[in-house]
Amino acid sequence: MLRCLITLLVLCAAPLQAAELVYRLEPRQIAAGTWLLEGSTDNFSEQNGGDIVNVAFIETSAGVVLIDTGPSRRYGEALRQAIGKVSDKPLVRVLLTHHHPDHVLGNQAFSDVPIAALAGTRELLAEQGDAMAENMYRLVGDWMRGTEVVLPTETLEEGVLEIGDHRLRLLALGGHTGADLAIFDETTGVLFAGDLVFHERALTTPNSPGLDVWLNDLERLQALPWKLVVPGHGPVAGDAAPFAQMRDYLGWLDGLLRDSAARGAEMTEVIAAPIPERFARVSLSRYELTRTVTHLYPRYEREQLPRVDSPAP
Amino acid sequence: MRRTLLGLLFLPCLVLAATSEDPLKSSMWDFHRQRLLGTEPVLFDERVLLEVPPFAEDARQVPIRVDASALAGQVVRMVAWAELNPIPHIFTFHPHSPQVRPMLAIRIRVEQATALRAAVLTRDGVWHVGSARIEAAGGGCTAPSVVRSEPGWEQRLGQVHGARFPRGEVSRLRLRVDHPMDNGLTAGIPEFFLNQAELRDASGKALATLELFPAVAENPTIGLEVGGQEATRLWLRDNNGNEFEANL
Structure with missing residues (x-):
């Protein structure tokens, strides 16, 4: 019986051991x-090794321009190989949308x-790279092996x-982190919005200067003559x-936080607030609301809490 | 197979609202119980709500809310702690007046993923315990002080921002006090924290007292509920003897 169990355990563990940390990156052409x-x-x-992000590249007559480099050194290396399969032009520039x-x-793969x-x-x-x-x-473990922060070399x-x-x-722009680059390729009409636009995935706010700033950024982006938004x-x-x-999601979040603060809701109560049915398709909305x-x-609380201290009478 | 049978035997316990079995089966339970609750009987009781987020997005400012409204009128004392914190004890709350509801919200520090407990002592001498678990990357109790990195914090020490929010029959009092709540775990900075608070009526009579411990986050944010619309006054004192007062 014991031997059976051990055999079973070994069998179960084997595929785990053999699991390779390989990013399967298949570039898909979305415009010229x-x-x-x-x-x-x-x-x-x-x-997933952190492969939760959209990375894009443009082959120009002068060489390849890459937009963002992905979550790890290993990803960067796989990305570089994937680009090489599509284009034999040299990489001339990496543009980072945000930090x-x-x-x-x-x-590291593009140093x-x-x-x-x-x-x-x-x-x-x-400031934050090492901690991040x-x-x-x-969060993702061994996929990150050997990954270190490399700072941008051009401003x-x-x-x-x-x-x-x-x-x-x-x-x-700045609604997502305070420093957000959006890139509009006038030649193809493709707008690379970076994390100013999340689509069917809940937006993240750890460095956001405010949802109003973000909404203004969206207005500017949407007004561009884009044909495709990434x-x-x-x-x-x-x-x-x-x-x-x-806009719908940011508007809902802003309203929820404002109304909750005005009602005197505690943080735990806001975290548990119902998420409207229309956002059911938005991945991770509960997690990101927390x-x-x-x-x-x-x-939002600060706006509702005036100063009330006074010396003893 | 034997385990399945045992499991079936234990199943009925899960549907009871109150049990004497620790639902979290934590090895730290007995230790903290002896230290904080003494020898009175204990019931793990779903009527004591302990609201915490599933994970600590910021381990230095984790919101918790204890609500024993289901036991209103019987509550003598409420105690909360984080089992695996270097300083586990968060607060002890004594609602002296029936006007003060057995509800307290506060933000705390969490050093690592841990079980959290809120124990509510009722007049019949029984502790009712609510439990929760929180995931955390950790470090909330040993992170460098945010308050001390902000210029002018000494001038703001003891400032209270707050308001009263009517919610049906009760008013919720929410407040934030400027205080670093140093817990002594950062090198070169001794303990310096608010350790006492009292909510008083217009005549100065204590409606409730609150003992605070440095598991409470910097610039403590606190929520309470009182019946009626009467103005109240909050008195606070830190372990250096500084006293602060506010009208709420």
């Missing part, structure tokens, strides 16, 4: 010279290429960046659905 590596809309896990770990921890980001992104990554990388090790500003035959309009997470769209969903309440509710 434009490829997307679409991540899942799940949370970080030991199963969050799933977008920048693949930088021979200029890595460009907004000044604020560099600052935030220098540490947390990623905790971007709002304006037009011409690379070969592509004209990229850069927008310096969200930081979730499926690409040729229509305004991701914008509609973002996080967002922690990040943002204290600011």
